[in-house]
Amino acid sequence: MMMGKPAAEEGDTSLAAVGGMFAAIQRRFPVCCCSDEFYYFPQVTPASASTVDWSRWDDFSPESVDAFVAELRRWEEDLKALLRSCDDPDDSTDLRLVIRLWRTLREQLVDVGSHRSQPTFHLTILTAGIVEALDSGMPEALWQRLAGVDRFLTNATRILGPVPTLFREMGIEMAGSTLRWLAGLPAPESELTRATRALARFRDVLSSLRVCDAFALGDALMDRIVCEHMGCMTDVGGVLAEIETEIAEMTGRVEDEASRLAPDSPWPDVLEGLTGSDSAGDGVVTLCRDQVCRLERHCVERGYLSGEFADSAPVRVVPVPRSMEAVRAAAAYSSRPGSPPAGGTFFVLAAELCRGPRGAVHPEYRITAAHETFPGHHLLDIHRWALSRPVRRHVERPVFYEGWACFAESLAEAGGLFREPGDGLILAARRLRRAVRGRADVGLQTGRMDLSSAARELVRTGYARERARGVVRRYALRPGYQVCYTIGQRAFDRLFRQHDRDDPARFVRTVLHAGEIGFDDLARALTLGC
Numbered sequence: 001m002m003m004g005k006p007a008a009e010e011g012d013t014s015l016a017a018v019g020g021m022f023a024a025i026q027r028r029f030p031v032c033c034c035s036d037e038f039y040y041f042p043q044v045t046p047a048s049a050s051t052v053d054w055s056r057w058d059d060f061s062p063e064s065v066d067a068f069v070a071e072l073r074r075w076e077e078d079l080k081a082l083l084r085s086c087d088d089p090d091d092s093t094d095l096r097l098v099i100r101l102w103r104t105l106r107e108q109l110v111d112v113g114s115h116r117s118q119p120t121f122h123l124t125i126l127t128a129g130i131v132e133a134l135d136s137g138m139p140e141a142l143w144q145r146l147a148g149v150d151r152f153l154t155n156a157t158r159i160l161g162p163v164p165t166l167f168r169e170m171g172i173e174m175a176g177s178t179l180r181w182l183a184g185l186p187a188p189e190s191e192l193t194r195a196t197r198a199l200a201r202f203r204d205v206l207s208s209l210r211v212c213d214a215f216a217l218g219d220a221l222m223d224r225i226v227c228e229h230m231g232c233m234t235d236v237g238g239v240l241a242e243i244e245t246e247i248a249e250m251t252g253r254v255e256d257e258a259s260r261l262a263p264d265s266p267w268p269d270v271l272e273g274l275t276g277s278d279s280a281g282d283g284v285v286t287l288c289r290d291q292v293c294r295l296e297r298h299c300v301e302r303g304y305l306s307g308e309f310a311d312s313a314p315v316r317v318v319p320v321p322r323s324m325e326a327v328r329a330a331a332a333y334s335s336r337p338g339s340p341p342a343g344g345t346f347f348v349l350a351a352e353l354c355r356g357p358r359g360a361v362h363p364e365y366r367i368t369a370a371h372e373t374f375p376g377h378h379l380l381d382i383h384r385w386a387l388s389r390p391v392r393r394h395v396e397r398p399v400f401y402e403g404w405a406c407f408a409e410s411l412a413e414a415g416g417l418f419r420e421p422g423d424g425l426i427l428a429a430r431r432l433r434r435a436v437r438g439r440a441d442v443g444l445q446t447g448r449m450d451l452s453s454a455a456r457e458l459v460r461t462g463y464a465r466e467r468a469r470g471v472v473r474r475y476a477l478r479p480g481y482q483v484c485y486t487i488g489q490r491a492f493d494r495l496f497r498q499h500d501r502d503d504p505a506r507f508v509r510t511v512l513h514a515g516e517i518g519f520d521d522l523a524r525a526l527t528l529g530c
Contacts, residue, residue: 017082018098018391021075028068029058035128036334039401039481040108040229042101042394043337049136054144057152058125060115060159072106093521094391100518101395104229111221117163118477119171119206122156123178126199127321130185135336139186146191150198157205164215166451166476168206175203181322217445217479225480226442231399231518232487236442239483243438246486250432257425268462271429274422276360284350284361289317291366292346295374295412302415303505304375304512305383313343313382315373320347333372333381339393341385346372364426370412375508376405383512392515398481400516403488406434410493411504433461434485441475441482451476491519499526 026033026044030052033044046052076099083095108114114121126149133141163171182196217225223235232239258267265273277287292315300307320332330352335344346369353365370376380401387393409427412418418427440457443449449457451472458468475482492511500507507526514525 017078018094021098021102022394024071025068028064030056031058031125031129031132034132034337035125036337036396037124037128039396039398040101040104043396044394045337049138049141052136052141054133054136054141055148057129057145057148059155060122061155062159065109065115069106069109072102076102076106089524090389093517094389096521097395097397097515097517098391100228100231107224108229112217112225112479114477115159117160117215118167119156119160119163119202119209120167120174120477122153122160123171123174126152127178127181130182131321134185142185142187143191146185146187146195149195153198153202157202157209160209162210162212165211165213166215166473168209168211170473170477171206172203175199175206177322179203215444215476216447219446222442222445222480225445226483226487229398230480230484230487231397232483233519234487236446239487240439240442242490243435243442243483243486246435246490247432247439250428250435253428254425254432257422257428261422261425267425267429271422271425271462272355272362274363274426276355276362277365284353284365285317285319285348287361288346288348288353288365288369291369292317292373295370295417298412298415298417299374299379302508304379304508309382309386310374313341313378313385315343315378316345317348318345320349331368331372333377335378335381335385337385337394339385339390341382344373344378344381346378363420363422364430367409367412367418367423367426367430370409370417371405374408375411376408377401379408380404380512380516384515387513387515389515392517395516397516397518398484399488399491400519401488402481402484403490403492404511406431406485406489407492407496410489411508414504429462431486431489433458433463434482434489436461437471437475438483438486440472441480444472444476445479495519495523495526498523 022042022044025042026046029041030046032038032041034046036043079095079099079102083092083099086092086095129145130142133145136142179196179199182192182199185192219236226232226239227235234242254267254271258265258270262270262273296310296315299305300310331349332347333344334347336342353361353368355362372378384396385393409418409430413423413427418424436457440449440454443457444451444454451469454472454475455463455465455468458471459465463471496504496507500510506529510526510529511522514522517525
């Protein structure tokens with residue numbers, strides 16, 4: 001029984017063509033490729049930190065993007081030709097995966113254009129690049145990255161505009177939080193001063209940047225995004241139909257669960273009234289660390305992975321960094337790209353987990369930890385970076401990635417976890433809220449909703465008004481992403497019912513060792529028992 005890293009690397013004839021493409025993108029966009037913040041880029045790291053030119057930043061100038069888009073078109077055609085002559089099923093799966101990725105990346109650059117409309121896009125790159133340098137363990141890496149900040153932000157100001165008013169406001173907010181974070185970095189005063197001054201100038205430029213009112217992408221582009229970029233393989237109409245079904249099912253479930261706990265109270269009140277754990281400050285992080293340890297043991301006992309493999313790729317649990325507070329709506333997980341996998345980080349957002357007048361940690365934190373770590377994102381990511389087929393290590397597909405983490409909550413419940421009073425309500429409410437968020441996401445980008453009406457949708461599911469307003473603003477930055485949770489979970493639910501509901505360990509191992517391929521290809525793998 002295979003429970004950890006797959007066997008030694010096997011043949012992969014598609015790697016010869018694709019490997020050079022990955023390397024070329026990494027040279028042009030070194031930060032985006034070394035971060036998991038940008039789902040439409042392949043995750044590619046340099047062979048060694050000592051060989052990195054840390055002074056280089058990603059180049060999104062019009063001439064660079066135009067040349068790269070033309071190259072992507074050629075690559076797509078080359079891979080399509082390879083696919084037509086390919087008779088190996090695994091190689092065909094790899095080629096389809098990369099063709100979709102190149103098409104998505106090209107359309108994101110040309111049609112969506114976040115680098116042209118979102119100041120936060122460039123600030124996220126700035127943060128990710130500095131964090132990468134910090135993580136390298138080489139002081140000179142940080143100094144060199146900081147030395148290039150002025151040039152990088154100057155280029156960003158030339159690319160941006162006109163930008164939606166909302167995006168400008170969020171950029172100014174994020175620039176302020178990033179400035180506070182930068183000020184505390186362990187770097188020479190000269191480099192730090194130059195970088196902070198550059199960022200302060202960038203913030204000032206944003207205040208006078210040309211703006212436009214609308215950020216909505218419209219029906220046609222959203223069809224493309226949810227179908228291909230997210231991987232839902234259906235259009236906006238199909239996504240909304242699935243979401244409405246989920247909302248109807250989960251509304252009934254939350255009402256049933258709440259009525260068993262407090263028959264005369266609205267379910268959002270019952271949910272928020274569940275007894276939490278008293279904690280303050282770093283105590284939230286400590287609670288989450290303890291829960292992650294329990295979840296890891298559970299997954300080892302259930303046969304999802306070996307203890308040795310889990311130990312080789314651990315989870316760090318830390319607060320959300322100050323630099324990301326402006327764009328982080330909730331707790332999150334991040335895995336640094338690289339094979340063999342080195343592990344990942346669970347970022348805890350105390351404001352999300354602590355509720356009530358005493359700031360108690362709501363019991364939902366236990367389920368959030370399962371979503372982000374074991375058997376959710378962390379379990380999936382460490383297996384992806386240990387895959388025997390190298391091409392699949394580099395690709396993260398949103399509907400697969402988020403769908404798996406949502407399915408993992410149900411998997412943990414079915415495995416005997418989350419049996420406390422109120423856990424059923426928490427699980428159902430999380431599904432309902434995700435579906436409503438998906439509906440709001442589509443509504444915002446197609447003009448069916450404005451920010452106020454989208455926020456009201458969330459308030460009806462128990463969000464505080466202020467938090468709902470902040471959350472929907474952030475959703476506007478990543479069009480289509482919120483639909484992935486519901487569509488992905490329902491896809492995994494169907495596959496589980498059709499294949500291995502009586503053998504969860506087999507199902508989990510097959511999924512983890514397949515990589516984030518299309519659900520059609522995953523269904524074939526499950527049928528073959530690979």
